[in-house]
Amino acid sequence: MTISTVRLTVVSALIVAGIAVAIQPGEAHKAITSKYTYNDDVFPILRDRCASCHVAGGVAPMSLMTYDDAFPWAESIRAELVAAHMPPWNADAGYGEIARAHTLSPKELDVILTWATGGNPRGSLDQKLPVVELKNEWKLGAPDLALKLPAEFTLAADKMEDWQEFTLATGTTDTRWVRAVDLLPGTPSIVRSATIVVKSAAGPAAGGGPAPEHVLALWLPGQEPAPHDGVAFKLPGGAQLGVRIHYKKTWQFEGKALTDRSTVGVYFSQNPDTGTHELLSLPIESAAAAAGADHVVRFSQTLGEDVQALALSPDNVPGNISMQVEAVKPDGSRVPMIRLNTRADWDRRYWFERPVTLPRGTRVEVTANLEDPDMLSAAFTSTPGAAAAQARPSSMRLTLNVIPAPPKPTAP
Ligand code: HEC
Known part of the structure; x- marks a missing residue:
């Protein structure tokens, strides 16, 4: 993408933000009313909550990791947070008890909304913020089994998204117990999600639908694989894994072909005989x-x-x-x-x-x-x-x- 397209897009984002602000009574002037600044208050939250995707090379369309990256998006950030679209997390709080929710605390939400609607102050000008880079690494350390996808996949220049299915031989000979499965994208900016299953030897289910699958992992960018003590999935000897990847481009890459070859990482239970429960x-x-x-x-x-x-x-x-x-x-x-x-x-x-x-x-x-x-x-x-x-x-x-x-x- 050329620099001028970037500018044009940022300028249109600013215009959209401007209009949205202008139609709100009392906000015609962008007076700085926010006591929270990007440098002191907003950056640490964005870094902790958004950087797995909103970082250069990440799966999201823009980085939010510098003031210059973030402030043109202030109105859009407000809208996405108010609609509970970002960070992506689909479960309602307060119904059931779900662990490790990827949601903002009320305080974090307040800080960002106040900043986004209160003139977007930068904070002290001589403050140097740490550079945030994409972390494309195994979150649990090197896996016991690293299985590279058998072939590259190219998301064609004229396509914005595509789905691709791969089959991986595990090469195991006896039953193993899987405590976690992760994925390391080859090209993180287009690997939107992945489903990793144990391939079933059985045919279609009664009724003609797809056979019920043994899903080992539903992978999303930045998500920690969740190993639990004492529980593991059973992986029959010689099993094959099925990997379905959803590839999706953001507007930055419109018209460009991008190629990926990801790796699946399998983590085995260390002491499978001493009381591991089959999940x-x-x-x-x-x-x-x-x-x-x-x-x-x-x-x-x-x-x-x-x-x-x-x-x-x-x-x-x-x-x-x-x-x-x-x-x-x-x-x-x-x-x-x-x-x-x-x-x-x-x-x-x-x-x-x-x-x-x-x-x-x-x-x-x-x-x-x-x-x-x-x-x-x-x-x-x-x-x-x-x-x-x-x-x-x-x-x-x-x-x-x-x-x-x-x-x-x-x-x-
Ligand atoms: C798991 C990855 C991920 C995380 C975490 C995440 N985002 Fe996003 N965000 C995306 C993607 C991908 C898009 C592009 C829209 C889409 O395809 O859903 C997006 C879109 C947006 C947009 C709209 C951009 C536009 O084109 O209008 C805003 C604003 C935004 N995110 C803000 C945030 C903020 C603020 C956080 C943290 C509090 C956050 N996001 C966390 C992946 C993420």
């Missing part, structure tokens, strides 16, 4: 065409065993819907699990703050609101053929990751 995947699936006239889809599943739920992921749901998951125990008590506003690009596995004990007979209830009637027909007209993988699904599926519940203590 199982329990699909909770809707039937096709399950939506009522109110655009609400309800489905549920009753558990046949005592389990402890550790995590939940929407692995086959349309984007831009809201969805709520609740467990109804045999005694009638209700346990809120998660409420989500799904966005196609940002699916992840949500780990519960602590294991949720669900006795046998518990009904896991899902309520999904499709909101847009067009999405309804699109979502529930099954599209046969390869295109269906990227199209809206004909049924919805969440996956609960569970371990068997510990045996009940026997009376002394």
Whole structure:
């Protein structure tokens, strides 16, 4: 991209910001009313909360790591934060207990909004901020198994996004226990998300849908892989991994071809024999065409065993819907699990703050609101053929990751 396009874009961003500010009564002059400055207050928050993507070479369209990078985007930052679009995190706070939420604290939000709407002061002029660079490295250290994708993939000049599926041989001969899986992008600016599964030898599921998959990881830029003590996924000897990558360009690279070759990193449990629990995947699936006239889809599943739920992921749901998951125990008590506003690009596995004990007979209830009637027909007209993988699904599926519940203590 030429310098003049950069300027033009920044200038138009400024014009848009200017108009937005001008129509707000009392803000016609950009007086500096913010007591918070970029250098002292805003930068540390952006560095901690946004730099995994908003850094030179990152997956986001612009860096926010210097004052000059950030201030033209002040109005856009305000809008994205108020809409809860950034940082990307789809779960509602206050419903269920989700660990490691990627959200801003009320204080952080206040600092950034005050700065964004209060004249965007820079702070002291002689202050030197540290240079923030993209961290493209293994977050858990070198993996036990580093599997480079078998081939390069080129996101063509005339395409903004594409999906690509790869198969990786693990080369293992006996059963291994996987405690975490990570991905190291070859070209971080276009690797938007990845799903890494154990390839199933079984054919399509009854009913014709795709076979339920054993998802090892839903990868997103900057996300810490979440190893848990004493739990691991089982990887059968000789298993193959399936890797689905969503490649997406930002406007900076419009018209350019970009090539990637990422590496998948697998971390094995060190002492698999001493009490490691197998992390199982329990699909909770809707039937096709399950939506009522109110655009609400309800489905549920009753558990046949005592389990402890550790995590939940929407692995086959349309984007831009809201969805709520609740467990109804045999005694009638209700346990809120998660409420989500799904966005196609940002699916992840949500780990519960602590294991949720669900006795046998518990009904896991899902309520999904499709909101847009067009999405309804699109979502529930099954599209046969390869295109269906990227199209809206004909049924919805969440996956609960569970371990068997510990045996009940026997009376002394
Ligand atoms: C996981 C990566 C990621 C993180 C973390 C993240 N962003 Fe973003 N952001 C993106 C991407 C990618 C886009 C481009 C829009 C899209 O494709 O969703 C974007 C878009 C934006 C935009 C709109 C840009 C435009 O084109 O109008 C703003 C503003 C923004 N982000 C601010 C932030 C702020 C502030 C934070 C931290 C509090 C943050 N983002 C954290 C990835 C991220």
